[in-house]
Amino acid sequence: MNTEIKKVAVLTSGGDSPGMNAAIRAVVRACAYHQLECVGVYRGLQGLIEGDFKQLDARSVKNLINRGGTFLKSARSKEFRTKEGRQKAYDALRKEKVDALVVIGGDGTFAGAIVFNEEHNFPVVGLPGTIDNDINGTDFTIGYDTALNTVVEAIDKIRDTANSHNRLFLVEVMGRDAGDIALNAGIGAGAEEILIPEQNLGRERLVSSLKRSKKSGKTSSIVVVAEGDQIGKNIFELAKYIEDHLQEYEVRVTVLGHIQRGGAPSCYDRVLASRLGVGAIDALLRGERDVMIGLVHNKVVSVPFTEAIKGTNVIDEELIRVADITSI
Known part of the structure; x- marks a missing residue:
């Protein structure tokens, strides 16, 4: 176990997707299970820059697993795309004494996490939260x-x-x-x-x-x-x-x-979000960083951010064949 990790921050970024709340809940409760502190970051990366943090515990996330959207809110941030903005975000994390960050979002969120880690050597782990299912390294994304x-x-x-x-x-x-x-x-x-x-x-x-x-x-x-x-x-x-x-x-x-x-997440998305959220804390405690937690062949895996956002979406040719046959 990585004893350097004592406090974790979690945020949602980009477009919302059903199951994000379930993922936040899993992260917070995994932290509580491992006796780590957890803070939620409101309004995504912009809230990170502005230090919009709130202490969360196991009871803070009750009655969330069935709710769509994200109670932490989500926002895109032009300022985070600048070096100055990322410096502000890092300073806010250090001021709050946060040791690691869990981000829930899509490829844009992960791309920002890569640059942030390169500049500040700060542990970041991602969860794929997007309805488009267009992230490599996981069979399904949260909300799809x-x-x-x-x-x-x-x-x-x-x-x-x-x-x-x-x-x-x-x-x-x-x-x-x-x-x-x-x-x-x-x-x-x-x-x-x-x-x-x-x-x-x-x-x-x-x-x-x-x-x-x-x-x-x-x-x-x-x-x-x-x-x-x-x-x-x-x-x-x-x-x-x-x-x-x-x-x-x-x-x-x-x-x-x-x-x-919108809408309440399906049972599949609730379970997927829960598994990946717990997997994010497990990865941080193993000393991993700069990775996305995904699901491949029903196994929770760690995938480098660079692999997760690599290349264009590849469609399943067998599905196209099935569509052609069944539509006659």
Whole structure:
């Protein structure tokens, strides 16, 4: 055990995701279990710079595991991107006598942690909190499963209207750079087509596919579109193109937006967040730093930050094949 670690700070940064509260709870209670002090940092990296700390104990995080969002709040910080801002953050941690930091967020948060550790040699461990599931070194990120279930539930309801009116619905889901939500939710909800950033289907091929679906007897269709898909300038421009070339359907657009971030976390996300939160404190006590705690083949693992944010998102080709087969 690393006896140098006596006080740990925890914060959430970037976009919120369901399960962040469960992760905070696990970190705080793991600290209590190992008789470490724990402080929460409010408002993410900006709060870190401003020294917005609050002492937390096991009772401070009661009734949190079922709540969406993050009770510590989250905020992006332009100031933390500067050397001066990171120095202020380090000074605030030293003033509070914090020995290590746990950050819950995505690749931007981890990139900032790398620079912070390089400049100040300060122990930082990360937890992957993002609905996009676009972090390397973990099979799933905290919040992804809940977001998937939210999207599938919404598409199921939209399909009722599509069937009632013989309409084609374009449903935009989150995923600027990653198509995991669109692909998996599309398969789960039985979408006729799925458009993702990693695969450029092309507008002509999309229309041809929808025409085949119409000829095969389908009276309505659902097309799931990741927000980062490159077929059109945006989903409304794509809808106009389909209307001009496929007049058999009434075309409607639904943008699910931030509804995907909210809501009580699923059981899977609560358990995942709990395992990773405990894993973060275990890693710090082993003397690890500059790592993300992930889950690979149902085992908690430590992955260097540089590996976690390395490269572009790689989509599962088998899932694409399954989507093609099951959508005929």
